[in-house]
Amino acid sequence: MAGSDLTISALTVSYGPVRALRGVDLEVPHGRIVAVLGGNGAGKSTLLRAISGTLRFHRGGVTSGDVRYGGKALGRLGPAGVVAAGVVQVPEGRHVFGRMTVAENLRAGAIGAPRGGQTDRVKDWVHELFPVLVDRAGQRAGLLSGGEQQMLAIGRALMARPKVLLLDEPTLGLAPQMAERIARTIERINAEGTGVLLVEQNASLALRLAHSAYLLEVGEVTLSGPAEELAATDEIQRRYLGID
Numbered sequence: 184m185a186g187s188d189l190t191i192s193a194l195t196v197s198y199g200p201v202r203a204l205r206g207v208d209l210e211v212p213h214g215r216i217v218a219v220l221g222g223n224g225a226g227k228s229t230l231l232r233a234i235s236g237t238l239r240f241h242r243g244g245v246t247s248g249d250v251r252y253g254g255k256a257l258g259r260l261g262p263a264g265v266v267a268a269g270v271v272q273v274p275e276g277r278h279v280f281g282r283m284t285v286a287e288n289l290r291a292g293a294i295g296a297p298r299g300g301q302t303d304r305v306k307d308w309v310h311e312l313f314p315v316l317v318d319r320a321g322q323r324a325g326l327l328s329g330g331e332q333q334m335l336a337i338g339r340a341l342m343a344r345p346k347v348l349l350l351d352e353p354t355l356g357l358a359p360q361m362a363e364r365i366a367r368t369i370e371r372i373n374a375e376g377t378g379v380l381l382v383e384q385n386a387s388l389a390l391r392l393a394h395s396a397y398l399l400e401v402g403e404v405t406l407s408g409p410a411e412e413l414a415a416t417d418e419i420q421r422r423y424l425g426i427d
């Protein structure tokens with residue numbers, strides 16, 4: 184349904200004199216998983232900040248182009264307005280509220296949810312996806328392992344009932360087994376109809392999960408297409424998958 188695609192058009196973003204994105208076009212079609220690959224400093228986090236309306240917290244701004252969800256421009260809505268529109272970011276580095284309990288973190292996530300009294304149902308679903316969050320409900324989030332904090336960060340974002348989830352390096356620093364668990368959960372979330380924009384340095388995992396993918400290099404999209412096509416290119420195999 185084209186009406187609920189996330190569309191980024193000719194997006195240029197600067198931090199003062201530093202141009203971090205140059206004319207980026209990208210689309211997350213309704214209910215799809217789209218991966219963005221790229222090395223350090225390519226502009227991946229900047230892209231997510233531009234979508235979620237958080238650029239100004241990093242002294243950045245959109246110079247030209249726009250971001251639309253379901254045809255509606257997100258650019259002027261601000262972070263809370265973007266969440267209310269259904270686009271919710273799980274930030275890099277977990278960023279759970281460390282001094283609050285797991286249960287309080289989940290409740291905080293529901294603040295941005297559309298009205299409609301579905302909070303208990305969504306919480307049950309989050310608990311089903313991540314049973315460990317039930318066991319740890321009364322514990323301070325800062326005491327969880329890295330993998331558990333990532334689960335909580337995703338669970339907290341789901342409490343806002345996103346239509347599109349923005350994931351910034353969800354497997355960074357996790358053991359391979361935990362990274363796989365997170366990957367399976369992303370698939371389950373997507374199977375419920377939630378679109379996913381996945382920024383990952385782990386190209387092999389991202390290309391397995393995604394329907395389509397983009398390669399970002401120094402602020403520009405240099406390759407894009409179906410994930411399996413990108414995975415078959417020399418460029419991706421050599422530089423991002425470690426295949427000679």
Ligand code: ATP
Pocket residue numbers: 198201202203221222223224225226227228229230241242243
């Ligand atoms: P990483 O994986 O290292 O986070 P990235 O692909 O997410 O990399 P960005 O963090 O988006 O890349 O950075 C893109 C460019 O913008 C880099 O050149 C970076 O130095 C610059 N940049 C990012 N944040 C700021 C900022 N707050 N002020 C100035 N320059 C910034």
